[in-house]
Amino acid sequence: MWAVLVYVEIQDQEAGRKMLEEQIVPMVKGSPGFVAGYWTDLGNNMGASMAIFDSEEHARATAPEPGQMGPATIKNVQVAEVVASA
Numbered sequence: 001m002w003a004v005l006v007y008v009e010i011q012d013q014e015a016g017r018k019m020l021e022e023q024i025v026p027m028v029k030g031s032p033g034f035v036a037g038y039w040t041d042l043g044n045n046m047g048a049s050m051a052i053f054d055s056e057e058h059a060r061a062t063a064p065e066p067g068q069m070g071p072a073t074i075k076n077v078q079v080a081e082v083v084a085s086a
């Protein structure tokens with residue numbers, strides 16, 4: 001399995017939450033190879049997510065590019081192999 005880790009800075013909390021629930025989660029959930037996803041509020045207008053995919057190819061195909069995305073700025077994106085889970 002492979003994970004896509006995304007860190008964002010949220011400029012508008014209400015709009016960001018709405019976009020997450022109505023657009024981002026359904027889009028990621030419908031992506032090929034999707035296994036599971038988690039989105040978190042880190043406080044201080046920061047958020048992080050981890051989406052798990054069945055292959056590196058599917059993970060990389062779904063990983064967003066850093067930059068502005070509506071009410072948030074994608075600060076960092078990493079694709080990493082999952083080496084253990086519980």
